[in-house]
Amino acid sequence: MKTLKTAVLGSLFLGAALGLSAAADQAIAEKNSRGAQWIGTWATAAQPFLPGALETYQNQSLRLIVHTSAGGARVRIKISNTYGDEPLIVGGAHIGRRRSGADIEPTSDRRLTFGGQSSIAVAAHSVAQSDPVNLDVPALSDLAISLFFPRATKATTSHALALQTSYVSSATGDSTAEAKFVVALRDPRDVCLSCFMQPLPLNQVSAMFLSLETTVAEYGSVMGLWRAMAPRLRNPHLEIRYEDVVDNLELCSRRVLDFLDIPWDPCVLRFNEHAREKLVRSPTYLDVMKPVFKGAVGRWRNYQKHLEPCLEALAPFVKAFGYA
Numbered sequence: 001m002k003t004l005k006t007a008v009l010g011s012l013f014l015g016a017a018l019g020l021s022a023a024a025d026q027a028i029a030e031k032n033s034r035g036a037q038w039i040g041t042w043a044t045a046a047q048p049f050l051p052g053a054l055e056t057y058q059n060q061s062l063r064l065i066v067h068t069s070a071g072g073a074r075v076r077i078k079i080s081n082t083y084g085d086e087p088l089i090v091g092g093a094h095i096g097r098r099r100s101g102a103d104i105e106p107t108s109d110r111r112l113t114f115g116g117q118s119s120i121a122v123a124a125h126s127v128a129q130s131d132p133v134n135l136d137v138p139a140l141s142d143l144a145i146s147l148f149f150p151r152a153t154k155a156t157t158s159h160a161l162a163l164q165t166s167y168v169s170s171a172t173g174d175s176t177a178e179a180k181f182v183v184a185l186r187d188p189r190d191v192c193l194s195c196f197m198q199p200l201p202l203n204q205v206s207a208m209f210l211s212l213e214t215t216v217a218e219y220g221s222v223m224g225l226w227r228a229m230a231p232r233l234r235n236p237h238l239e240i241r242y243e244d245v246v247d248n249l250e251l252c253s254r255r256v257l258d259f260l261d262i263p264w265d266p267c268v269l270r271f272n273e274h275a276r277e278k279l280v281r282s283p284t285y286l287d288v289m290k291p292v293f294k295g296a297v298g299r300w301r302n303y304q305k306h307l308e309p310c311l312e313a314l315a316p317f318v319k320a321f322g323y324a
Contacts, residue, residue: 183238192314
């Protein structure tokens with residue numbers, strides 16, 4: 001997303017169990033089904049656009065940054081079309097805690113709905129309110145509200161003074177849920193061998209690893225979905241190969257942290273020391289307490305004759321992920 005100076009107005013409200021009797025723009029606070037009160041944590045006055053400064057968006061997403069006052073555990077937003085002469089079509093909306101710039105904390109991303117629907121047409125000269133979602137919001141923190149406008153949309157309702165930098169995407173469709181994530185790759189043959197040979201507690205997932213054939217079938221299902229989704233995702237994502245990590249841990253660690261906009265910390269190179277200081281419940285608890293080692297790279301070759309019946313099914317993934 002690129003920097004945006006002026007944006008469509010959105011007024012944000014938090015659902016919090018706080019003993020306040022009135023919301024910022026309401027004479028009387030309404031109560032939700034649990035008896036908690038809604039209070040206003042951010043709002044701004046609706047103004048008509050300035051002459052010569054009317055912005056238009058089409059097939060684009062806006063990410064609006066707002067700074068809260070009070071905190072809470074539930075959140076909803078209000079979208080104003082006060083000065084619009086035609087319906088304001090919002091094709092999608094998300095909210096999350098802002099981390100830095102236009103980036104949000106991925107685990108905080110929440111899809112907003114309006115009467116149970118992901119889109120809404122806000123009538124001319126009116127205001128629409130989203131359904132509440134659960135989200136822990138600290139007081140005096142930044143939230144990112146993302147709105148997608150599928151049709152040509154004029155920002156007729158805005159505010160002249162912006163004290164936050166907000167963001168707009170290129171005309172590439174709905175980017176409201178855009179969050180960065182990292183995808184870990186490894187030679188598919190080593191992955192399947194490791195899953196099959198690992199003594200995992202039995203459950204619905206690990207039951208798929210009781211034979212090599214079902215292990216390979218499960219790998220094909222999961223990674224086949226990833227191969228189908230990857231070209232369609234607008235989210236920034238980074239693929240990291242296991243073999244590259246064990247070959248040069250620092251280089252790969254820096255790549256990941258740079259991608260996520262996280263400052264470099266040399267402590268990540270001493271992950272094994274950290275693991276020894278806490279309770280590790282993973283079946284691989286002994287391995288995570290060791291420094292990085294290369295002994296598991298290409299391990300499948302030692303069992304090639306047992307894997308032979310499954311290699312044809314894995315061949316497309318071996319080739320697609322660059323292990324051919």
